[in-house]
Amino acid sequence: MNKFVLTASAASIALVGMAGVAVARDQVQIAGSSTVLPYASIVAEAFGENTDYPTPVVESGGSGAGRKKLCEGVGENTIDIANSSSRIKQSDIDLCAQNGVKDIQEVRIGYDGIVFASDINGPEYAFTPADWHNALAAKVLKDGQLVDNPYKKWNEIRADLPDQEILAFIPGTKHGTREVFDEKVIIDGCEENGTAEALKAAGLEEKECMALRTDGVSIDIDGDYTETLARVDANKNGIGVFGLSFYQNNTDKLRVGTMGGVVPSVETIAAGEYPVSRPLYFYVKNAHLDVIPGLQEYVEFFVSDEIAGPDGPLAAYGLVSDPELAKTQEKVKNRVPMGALN
Amino acid sequence: MTDLTASSALAGAQGRSLFERGERTRRRHAAEKRFRMIGLAAVVFGILALFGLLGSILTNGVSSFRQTYVALDIHLDPAKLDKAGTRDPEALRKLTTFTYQPLIKAAVDRLISEKGISIEGLGGKDAEGIISKEAPAELRRFVLADPSKIGETVRFELLADGRIDGYYKGRVTMETAKLDRNVTPEQLMLADALKAEGALTTRFNWSFFTAPDASDTRPEAAGLGVAILGSAYMMLIVLCLSLPIGVAASIYLEEFAPRNRLTDIIEVNIANLAAVPSIVFGILGLAVFINYAGLPQSAPIVGGLVLTLMTLPTIIIATRAALKAVPPSIREAALGVGASKMQSIFHHVLPLAAPGILTGTIIGLAQALGETAPLLLIGMVAFVREFPAAPPGGFFDPASALPVQVYNWTQRGDPAFIERASGAIIVLLVFLIIMNLGAIFLRRRFERRW
Numbered sequence: 001m002n003k004f005v006l007t008a009s010a011a012s013i014a015l016v017g018m019a020g021v022a023v024a025r026d027q028v029q030i031a032g033s034s035t036v037l038p039y040a041s042i043v044a045e046a047f048g049e050n051t052d053y054p055t056p057v058v059e060s061g062g063s064g065a066g067r068k069k070l071c072e073g074v075g076e077n078t079i080d081i082a083n084s085s086s087r088i089k090q091s092d093i094d095l096c097a098q099n100g101v102k103d104i105q106e107v108r109i110g111y112d113g114i115v116f117a118s119d120i121n122g123p124e125y126a127f128t129p130a131d132w133h134n135a136l137a138a139k140v141l142k143d144g145q146l147v148d149n150p151y152k153k154w155n156e157i158r159a160d161l162p163d164q165e166i167l168a169f170i171p172g173t174k175h176g177t178r179e180v181f182d183e184k185v186i187i188d189g190c191e192e193n194g195t196a197e198a199l200k201a202a203g204l205e206e207k208e209c210m211a212l213r214t215d216g217v218s219i220d221i222d223g224d225y226t227e228t229l230a231r232v233d234a235n236k237n238g239i240g241v242f243g244l245s246f247y248q249n250n251t252d253k254l255r256v257g258t259m260g261g262v263v264p265s266v267e268t269i270a271a272g273e274y275p276v277s278r279p280l281y282f283y284v285k286n287a288h289l290d291v292i293p294g295l296q297e298y299v300e301f302f303v304s305d306e307i308a309g310p311d312g313p314l315a316a317y318g319l320v321s322d323p324e325l326a327k328t329q330e331k332v333k334n335r336v337p338m339g340a341l342n
Numbered sequence: 343m344t345d346l347t348a349s350s351a352l353a354g355a356q357g358r359s360l361f362e363r364g365e366r367t368r369r370r371h372a373a374e375k376r377f378r379m380i381g382l383a384a385v386v387f388g389i390l391a392l393f394g395l396l397g398s399i400l401t402n403g404v405s406s407f408r409q410t411y412v413a414l415d416i417h418l419d420p421a422k423l424d425k426a427g428t429r430d431p432e433a434l435r436k437l438t439t440f441t442y443q444p445l446i447k448a449a450v451d452r453l454i455s456e457k458g459i460s461i462e463g464l465g466g467k468d469a470e471g472i473i474s475k476e477a478p479a480e481l482r483r484f485v486l487a488d489p490s491k492i493g494e495t496v497r498f499e500l501l502a503d504g505r506i507d508g509y510y511k512g513r514v515t516m517e518t519a520k521l522d523r524n525v526t527p528e529q530l531m532l533a534d535a536l537k538a539e540g541a542l543t544t545r546f547n548w549s550f551f552t553a554p555d556a557s558d559t560r561p562e563a564a565g566l567g568v569a570i571l572g573s574a575y576m577m578l579i580v581l582c583l584s585l586p587i588g589v590a591a592s593i594y595l596e597e598f599a600p601r602n603r604l605t606d607i608i609e610v611n612i613a614n615l616a617a618v619p620s621i622v623f624g625i626l627g628l629a630v631f632i633n634y635a636g637l638p639q640s641a642p643i644v645g646g647l648v649l650t651l652m653t654l655p656t657i658i659i660a661t662r663a664a665l666k667a668v669p670p671s672i673r674e675a676a677l678g679v680g681a682s683k684m685q686s687i688f689h690h691v692l693p694l695a696a697p698g699i700l701t702g703t704i705i706g707l708a709q710a711l712g713e714t715a716p717l718l719l720i721g722m723v724a725f726v727r728e729f730p731a732a733p734p735g736g737f738f739d740p741a742s743a744l745p746v747q748v749y750n751w752t753q754r755g756d757p758a759f760i761e762r763a764s765g766a767i768i769v770l771l772v773f774l775i776i777m778n779l780g781a782i783f784l785r786r787r788f789e790r791r792w
Contacts, residue, residue: 025638027728027740031721038558038755041725045557048727049479050438055727057640057740060753061718077636120521224753249558249755252518306440313475317559 025076028056028298032066032083033176034224035112035243036280039314040083043302046313051301053294058083063176067283070104071096074287080295082283085112085176090341103286103337107299108328109308111320113244113269114180114276117254119236123162125257129275131157133189135166136218138211141195146202149213169231169240172222180278181241182210185259188275229253244269245318269320270310277320286337296335303328399771403764405511409547409562410502412473412536416449417495418485429489439478442485446470446477446500459535464528472529472536474501476556476563502542504561504758506533510544513757550765554727555742555750561758564751566766568726572642572741573711573773575733579646580653580710585703587650588657589692595658596665597687616655623652624716632720639721640740642730648716653706660702664695697788704781708774714745722746744770 030040037060048055059066063084070082071092088106096104116127134140134157140149154161171177190196190209199208212218221228221240228240229250239257244264247254256264259276268274282302289296301307303325308314310321322328358364363371420427422444423437447470454460454469477500485492501507505525508514510533519527536542553565599605627648631637637644668691676686692699717723723746730739742750744766751763 029639029721029740031724034753037725041557042559044725045727046439049482052435057721057724057726057728059640059721059724061723072633075636077632077638079639225755226753246755248523250757251524252514252522306438313559 026293027054028081028292028295029059029079030056030081030083030282031059031061031069031079032081032282033063033085033280034060035063035085035176036083036109036282038245038317039109039280039319040282042313042317043298043307046307047294047298047301051294051297053297056294056298062174064174067092068095070283070285071099071101073099074101074285076291078285080285080288080292081299084281084283085278086179087279087281088283088338088341093341101285101287103335105284105286105299105332105335106338107282107284107303107332108279108322108324109282109302109319110280110314110322110325111269111277112280113264113266113274113318113320114177114184114278115242115244115247115264116239116257116259117232117242117247118239118257119232120253120255122236122255123164124255125154125162125239126160126261127257127259128192129185129189129259130193131161131189132168132185133193133195133209136168136170136212137186137190137195137209138213139195139199139208141193141198146195146198149215149217165237166217167235167238168218169221169228169238170218171228171241172220174222176278177241177243180276184276184278186210186212243318244320248318266315266318266320270323279322280319283338286335289335299332300329303332305329399764399767402761403766403768405513406550406761406765406768407547408511408544409549410507410510410542410544411499412502412542413497413499414446414449414453414473414541415495415497416445416481418481418492419445419448420493423485423492424489429492431486431489434486434489437482439482442478442481443470445481446473453536453541454532457535457539457541459532459539461528461531461535463526464532465526468526468529469532471525472503472506472533474503474562475560476501501560501562502533504756506530506542507544507562508758508761509533511761513761550762551769554729555725555747556727557725558754558756558759561754561756561762564759564762566744566747566769568729569742569744569747569766570769571730572645572722572726573744575642575730575737575741576646576649576743577707577711578733579643579737580649580707581703583646583650584653584657584706588654588703589661589699591654592658592661592665593687593692596662597683597691612655612658616659619715620652620713621715621719623648624719626651627716628719638738638740640724640726641738642741642743643737644720645717645722645741645743646737648720649710649713652713652716653710656706656709657699657703660705661695661699664698664702665691667698668694694790697784700784701781704777704784708777708781711773711777712745712770714743714749717743717746723749725750744773 030044037058040058044056044058047053063086066082067084067088069079072078088104116125118125135151135154137149139146140151142150151157151166153163153165155163170181187206187209196206196209199206219231221231225242225246228242232238232240233253242254244266247256259274262268262274264274269277284295284299305325306312308319308321308325312321315321422441424434426433450469450473480498480500484496503525505514505522506529509530514522514525514530516527516530519525519530533542549563550565551570552567553563554568555565556563595605595608627644631644631647632639672690672694673686676690677683681689714723722741722743724740724742726740726742728740730736730741748763748766748770751759751766
C-alpha cells in the first residue's frame, strides 16, 4: 500500500507539472450552430480524409454561443471558426473588438430550408403564411374584428385545409430557426391576412404579430429536431417545424406540407420559389489563419465546388448551394474581412 | 415507556385468551401488512421501470453490434489513379476521395453482371449507392499505404450503406423504402440478390469499438474508438489525482487534524461539495483550466481535472468512513508497542481500510465515467475523428467521451444513429457494471468486520 500511494502521488505530481507546458495546437477548432454542425462535420471528415491535416474538431452549442466563443480573444486556446445559422450581431462585433479580435471573415456557405411536416399517414397540407399566423397568433382578424384566437381546427381557418386539430411544434426561442419562422411565416402571414393593418389601426405595434397563443396549441421545442420528430410521432395531429436536411433523412416518417403551393426541395429553394429559407454562415478569425495549420485550407476546402457546389456532398445532404459561391471562393482566397453590418 | 404500554395492554387483555387476537392487534397486523404491500409495490415498480429502460435500450441497441459488409473485387485502375505511372506518393496524395468513387461503381457493376443479377428499375446511381460513402476513403488509405498495389485487383470488405444495413436489422422495409428518398426498393432487391450470392454478409461489428465517429452521411462507419480512448484517459487522470489527494486529505482529517471549528467547516464543505451539481464543476473548469491556465479545449486533461474535482468529495467521504471503521484497538496496540503515529496508520490502519477506500474510489470513478454536463462547457461535446496520441502527450489532444458520444448521436438526423446511440449506452453500461462488480468483489473478498 505504501509503495502504491507513493507511485500514485509521483504520477499525479508529474501530471500536474505537465499541465504548465503549453502545447501548440495542430487542428482547427470550430464551434457554433447545431444546424450547421452536420454540414461542418461532413466537411471536416472529408478534409481529414483528403489532406495531411488532422480532422478539425467541431463543437455544437448554438449560434450565439459559438460567436461569443469566437470573440473571447486571440490565442490557441480560443476557437478559430464559429458556425452560425443567423448573421453575426453588432453586439458580437463589439465584443470581438473589445477582446482584440479584429478581422473576421464572413463566409456564406449556402441556404437552409425550413419545412412543415406532419405524420406520414396524416392528410396533405397546403399552407400559406397567413394560415400559420391565423393558427398560432394570439390575436387574429376574424370578420373584420381583432379577436383572441378562436380556431381549434385547421378547416376553420380555411375550408380546404384538413379537418384536424391545430397543434404545432415550433422551435424554441433560443433557436436560430425560430427567428426565420417568426420573420418569414408569422410576420408575412400577419401582413397577408390583414392582421398587421388592424393592429396598426388599433394603435398597437407590428411586433404584436409575433405574440403567439398560449393555450397549448403552439408548443416550443427547445431540443433539436429529433425531439420534434418524437413529438410528432407521439401525437399524430401535430405538425412540426424541421430543417430540410432533417426532413430528407426521415421522408419515410414525415409528410411535408407545401407553402404557398410550393413543395420544399433543394431546387425550389435555390430558385427562390419556396419562401421559408435562410442563409447559413461561418465566421473565421483572420488572426489565426497563419498560426493554426490547415485553417486557410479548411476554409477554402469548405467553399470549393466539389464540396459546397450543387453536386457536392453538402447539397446531397440538404444544403441549398449558394449561386454566388464563386464570389465567396474569391473572398476567402484573399482573406477579405467583413465590413460593417448593413 | 415500553413497560408502561405493555402493562396497560395486558390490563386490557385481561380475561381473554392470549391466542385470540384483540382489536388492536388486528389493526397493528393490518398496518404491517399494508406497509409490506406498499414496500413490495415500490420494489416491483422500480424493477419494472428498470426492465422497461433496459429493454428499450437493448432492443434498439443490440443490432449496432452487427454490421453489413459487401465483398468487392476492386480494380485499382492505373488510368484513373496514376496516369504518369510514377507511383509518386506526393502525386497520389493529391487525388481526393472523389477520384476513387468511379472505381467502386465499376466494381459493383462488374459484380452485378458477373453474378447475372438483373433488377428492373435499378437506376444509374442506385447500384453504387448500396456501398457506404466511407468506402472511397478506405480505398484511398489503402493505396497511399502501398502504392505498388495500383494496377492489381484487390478484394475489399466494404461497409454497406446505412439504409441497406438497416434493412437487415428491420429498420428499413420495402414499404418505407418507397417513401424514403435515400434508398429505393430496387436497391434492397439488389442487396437481397447479393446476399443470396454470398457477396453481402452481416457479421460482428468490431469497428464499432475501434472506429472514430463519422459524419451524418455515413452512420454505418461511426464507432466509439475515440470516445472509449478519451474516457479511458480521463479515468486514468482522475484515478492518479483523486486517489492520492483524497486519501491524504482523509488521513489527515481523520487521524491528525485537531477537532476545532475550522475542521468542522471543512467537513461540512466536503459533504456539500459532494452534492454540488456537476455542471458547476464544468464552469469552474472553463474558468480555471482553460481561460486562466491556458490548457487546450476538448482535451482529456481538462476533462480529467474537472472530473477529479467532482470525484474528490466522494472518495474523501468513503475513505474517512473506511478509516473510522478500523477499531481503535488496532491503533492503540501499534502505539503501545512503540510505533509512531504514522507507522501505525500506514502499517496497520490503511491496509485494513484499503478495501473500503478502493470501493469508494471505484464508485466515484463510475460516477465520473457517466458524466456529461461538465464536459459540455470545456469543449468535449464535439465531433472528434482523430485519435489522441499515446499518453502523456495524448492527454492534451482533443478527444470525445462515451456519454458525450451518446448525446451527440441522439441529435443526428439519420435514424441509424438511434441504434448507434443505444449501442453506445450498452457499452457504457457494461463498463459501469464491470467497475461496480469490481467494487463488490473487493468488498466481499477483503473487507473485515469487527
